[in-house]
Amino acid sequence: MKRTKIKALLTSTAFGEEVVVKGWVRTKRENKEIAFIALNDGSIITNIQIVVDVANFNETILKQITTGAAISVTGKLIASGGKGQSVEIQATEIEVYGLADPEKYPLQPKEHSLEFLREIAHLRPRTNTFSAILRIRNTMAFGIHKFFNERGFVYLHTPILTASDCEGAGEMFRVTTLDPIKPPLTDVGTVNYKEDFFGRQANLTVSGQLEGELGAMALSEIYTFGPTFRAENSNTARHLAEFWMVEPEIAFADLEDNMNLAEDFLKYLIHEALENCQEDLAFLDQRFTKEESKKKQEDRSEWGLIEKLKIVLENNFERLTYTEAVKILVDSKPNKKGQFKYPISWGTDLQSEHERYLVEKHFKKPVILTNYPREIKSFYMKLDEDGKTVRAMDVLFPGIGEIIGGSQREEDLDKLVMRMKEVGLKEEDLWWYLDTRKFGTCPHSGFGLGFERLILFITGMGNIRDVIPFPRTPQNCEF
Ligand code: 4AD
Numbered sequence: 001m002k003r004t005k006i007k008a009l010l011t012s013t014a015f016g017e018e019v020v021v022k023g024w025v026r027t028k029r030e031n032k033e034i035a036f037i038a039l040n041d042g043s044i045i046t047n048i049q050i051v052v053d054v055a056n057f058n059e060t061i062l063k064q065i066t067t068g069a070a071i072s073v074t075g076k077l078i079a080s081g082g083k084g085q086s087v088e089i090q091a092t093e094i095e096v097y098g099l100a101d102p103e104k105y106p107l108q109p110k111e112h113s114l115e116f117l118r119e120i121a122h123l124r125p126r127t128n129t130f131s132a133i134l135r136i137r138n139t140m141a142f143g144i145h146k147f148f149n150e151r152g153f154v155y156l157h158t159p160i161l162t163a164s165d166c167e168g169a170g171e172m173f174r175v176t177t178l179d180p181i182k183p184p185l186t187d188v189g190t191v192n193y194k195e196d197f198f199g200r201q202a203n204l205t206v207s208g209q210l211e212g213e214l215g216a217m218a219l220s221e222i223y224t225f226g227p228t229f230r231a232e233n234s235n236t237a238r239h240l241a242e243f244w245m246v247e248p249e250i251a252f253a254d255l256e257d258n259m260n261l262a263e264d265f266l267k268y269l270i271h272e273a274l275e276n277c278q279e280d281l282a283f284l285d286q287r288f289t290k291e292e293s294k295k296k297q298e299d300r301s302e303w304g305l306i307e308k309l310k311i312v313l314e315n316n317f318e319r320l321t322y323t324e325a326v327k328i329l330v331d332s333k334p335n336k337k338g339q340f341k342y343p344i345s346w347g348t349d350l351q352s353e354h355e356r357y358l359v360e361k362h363f364k365k366p367v368i369l370t371n372y373p374r375e376i377k378s379f380y381m382k383l384d385e386d387g388k389t390v391r392a393m394d395v396l397f398p399g400i401g402e403i404i405g406g407s408q409r410e411e412d413l414d415k416l417v418m419r420m421k422e423v424g425l426k427e428e429d430l431w432w433y434l435d436t437r438k439f440g441t442c443p444h445s446g447f448g449l450g451f452e453r454l455i456l457f458i459t460g461m462g463n464i465r466d467v468i469p470f471p472r473t474p475q476n477c478e479f
């Protein structure tokens, strides 16, 4: 007989019919007459209850049914009398596929700390919290493709192996097949990358943008969505060494068009989550409230999780320049009382504490900051008329800080070459990128959304390591 997923059974009214469910045992409770098994197959956060008539059941099999075991249950679907569930299954036959020795199985039916669960990331998808996060992640990935597809964007696959440093920050993972102990050397004693696989130094990409721009200069509107790698040694709750980035690039578009696209995009995704992930969000909302109540009053979120999502959905994002934001920060109470860890003045990059002050305390809604000083932004951003700032934009979110970074691009060849020289990039290394400015250049813009930062926001989790199945961070590449 064909198996039915638990999600479908929970809303079924085919009472009396025989069904087959397969999944992993969450808990078993029993007395002399009757046993209750809570079974989950990952299709939905709710377990289905299996009722077993102990007297008529094989004792050995019943013993094998412990937390974590994989089983198949054949039985009759019946309306449930129990609280909080609509249906249950009266089992007629149970097959045990895989045992889970209760002495050794690490996931017990009790609350485990997130730190402990990170050590068993191979098993944590079997918990309510992580299965909810992974389903939401899936819905968001699908939503991203849907959003761009509905608008005629072309999904462009940009390379993961590259020889260029898009962000110019130099935080790249090198890719090589050279012998690490005895690499070939040049006459002056440096490693001879001419003998390496690609005949030159190669690395994992930090962004698909440069190739994305090449696509936009032909297809008008493209997006990339793939893994991105940064070897920044920052052990924070917002950084991963491997993360996923969504990067749209739009031709014939300025910074204003770019901001509009970013705002529409984020709202669309939040709407998708509220529409399609109701059970999981309800669970995470409760979890969020519980976690917040453990914090000090001043650190607590102003809003509940679902409330926060709705606030973002229903409010226009506040748009202001970096210069205006710095003024607000300089005049702010925490700055005057010396409560910021990092000093703030025009020209310095904003720290997460500054971004969060603007979003959570000052404006109480998402903020888009524009026109940053050129010195703190990438070479490809379009210079403003004053020559001091560039047409950059960062979207800042409550509880997260920067969720999107983007800009209008410098389409003028001479200015772009000048900026490259300033930051020490060689023209010959990016000749193909510069060609777009030589042949049919046009105003264009784009941005990058950190996929895991989005998932952090939607799920209300506090640490980015908990919203990707297998996190990679400094000193951590298990699984
Ligand atoms: O601001 P970033 O560095 O921008 C770019 O890479 C541009 N090339 C994007 C573009 O214009 N096409 O990164 C974009 C976003 C950030 O706003 C942040 O959400 C996320 O990527 N991000 C990270 N997420 C997790 N771990 C890290 N180490 C991240 N670094 C950036």
Ligand code: MG
Residues within 6 Å of the ligand: 402, 404, 405
């Ligand atoms: Mg950025």
